[in-house]
Amino acid sequence: MSDRRTAWLLLPQPVRRLPADLAAVVVLTLLTLGSVFIPGINETPLRVIFGLGFVLFLPGYALIAALFPEKGSREVSADDDQTQTETGSETETKPSPVPGSDAAETGSSQSTERSEHTQQQGIDGIERVALSFGLSIAIVPLIGLVLNFTPWGIRLAPIALSVTVFTLACVSIAAKRRREVPAEERFRVPYRAWIAAGKAELFDPDSRTDAALNIALVLSVLLAVGSVGYAVAVPPQGEQFSEFYLLSESDDGELVADGYPDELEVGEQSELVVGIGNNEYELTTYTVVIQLQTVEQDGNTTIVREREEIDRFQATVEHNNSHHEPHTVQPTQPGENIRVKYLLFKDSVPETPTQENAYRDLHIWIDVLNPNEASRLAPQFRY
Template sequence: MLTADLLAVVASVVLVAAVVFSPAAAVRPLAVAVGLPFVLIVPGYALVSAVFPRAGEAAVGPISGTSWLARLGLSIIGSVVAVAVVSGVLDFTVWGFGRTPVMVGLCWSTLVTTAVAWYRRRRLPMAVQAGTTAGNVGTRLGEIIGSNLTGVLLTLVVVVAAAGAIGVVANESTDTGTVTEFYILGQNESGQLVAANYPSNLTAGEPVTVGVGVGTTRESGFEGRVVAAIERVTLDGETTRITESQPLGSFDVQVSAGERTLRRHTVQPSLLGERLRLTYRLYKSGADTPHRRVQIWVSVTQS
């Protein structure tokens, strides 16, 4: 079975996880050098491999290099789609839209699609499988470059455009990279704050306590304000519109470089309804737009 490319995908996930989710992530050039190529190509390649397990399916043509070049182009497009989908899904979860949750989501989705690709590929005769062996990697690269130089140049243009698109996501997620963590914690039976037991069914006027955490990079600290609200939202096409909102208080935060702070916050919502959004927004001092946002979905009923 031709699996060298899929093994390379798994190895790249392990490498990215080892760098991004460790103290090595503080070394920005290393994090970018490892993370950017991964985000640009690997999730999309795993997706393309799952959809097209047979050689030659990604492009019609007599030259194998054309098919591999088409796979590369589709991989870049697929990666942009994967980043957008993972980011959109996370925006409706308790983790919210941030660099770390997005990378975790990309790693897991890549492993899942790689498993699907492996399963679909192994059901085909080896002669028509889309993969390659470790010894043929250099040959495949030579075929791609030698057979269609114009196509390679156009693919590089797509890479640059995709890097810009993903850079927008990274900028939205990190916003100068000062805050690396902004999260909500639930409360267990003993009153400890944990990443579970999030409140979901609330009673109007009755207090409920959550934990709100803020963490910074090693380069700089953060000073600002956390603002809480419970919101009724509607989905208008691809836009989430706030139709009703109740402020639930705010508090100042000041975090030193490389440190984190965790604060308990008690709210008493009176806005009634199902699938309301309990939202916390983090503002930099003097800023009118939020630096980061996290949310959990709750229902509020009358007592």
């Protein structure tokens, strides 16, 4: 016990004087930053759990705490006052003063002051929670809008740090303003009363019916929390597929899905990049077979007359990752409308790879010229 007391006294005085609800906001904010930026933890469901509260509740709650440091009270109307007087539950029945007398004027003045005082007090707990959600939904997009006009832009780190700075600044202002309010008027979260009432209701029910209802309530809450936790930890598996694409290098060195060769000489090389994207929800081994095919068109049917395998490679790709494999196209025989066919297979490759038994396929068309024919035709392409 003394060790805990000593550790508590080591904290700065402003931290020790911080109210429990504001301290909880600070702790949850720091936990959110940890769940977002610490490697390993940022891949767990904790990132989603803390992130939702960080975006949807904490900034608004901190702002409301800064704007309304005092506790709220229900405004009592004239009808409520009359009802309380008639029942005698809270006030003692007194004779009405004579109209026009000093007592009547004094009572009227005091009543007006009490009414005005009641209207000047802060919001109650339900309004505070509702406004916290509403303001958070408004604050975070506004912060993103401001960041959009800065060099940092709308990215994870700037957004997280900006919301953190805003939240902690509001917590600091809220703590300062709450200390300036008289102790009996400060807002406090009655968590001790809630805990005591919960224990009394759960462990000391008034009847067996209440006990059964309490057990059913606890089981329902546990079931709901378990269902939400399972949904976050094990999201439903989406459609399984693999991406297969062909890229070339542009003049500025970027990989683009354009600029494929359409004419090569025999022996001439063209550098391309084969891309594979794994969305199979498992580690997958791919095999890519590249063929030069001579084809003919028979109506709407393409008939492969000859095929020559010019390259083959394997790639093992984890789920939600991509692999880029450099590839060189170098034709060895001349011909027109030569189809360079890329065939993608999962796990194993048939003895005769074709478009029909491939998992994915793509192709480009090229004309392969003899060097002498290319030099003879070259002037035709100078304009």
